[in-house]
Amino acid sequence: MAKGKTPLRNTIQREMVIKELRAFEKRLDARLNLQTESLKNYIDSRISQVNERFDRVDGRIDNLDKKIDNLDKKLDVRVDGLVELIEQRSGEIVQIEEHLKNHREQIGNHEKRITALESPT
Numbered sequence: 001m002a003k004g005k006t007p008l009r010n011t012i013q014r015e016m017v018i019k020e021l022r023a024f025e026k027r028l029d030a031r032l033n034l035q036t037e038s039l040k041n042y043i044d045s046r047i048s049q050v051n052e053r054f055d056r057v058d059g060r061i062d063n064l065d066k067k068i069d070n071l072d073k074k075l076d077v078r079v080d081g082l083v084e085l086i087e088q089r090s091g092e093i094v095q096i097e098e099h100l101k102n103h104r105e106q107i108g109n110h111e112k113r114i115t116a117l118e119s120p121t
Helices: 002-118
Strands: none
Touching: none
């Protein structure tokens, strides 16, 4: 009879060990699920922070692009104004040079007349 109880006792012990292992596995799964969720939440929050920073940087870059476009337009207007001013001044210089040439010719003519009047002929 002692032999008959031993397999039953082993079977009961084996079933208890299996139950304990299953309970341990469930606790371990629950703990892993909790840790996994915590890690997911942490990673999501960090990614959200990084995304917010990128959004702020994108906003700053957009503002800089707008400022650069405005400065570009202002520069174009000023360059156009300078080109127009240079063209006007160049035209005035050409006119002054023509007047100066005419005056030199007139002075040369006057000198010839004075010389002719002063010479004893």
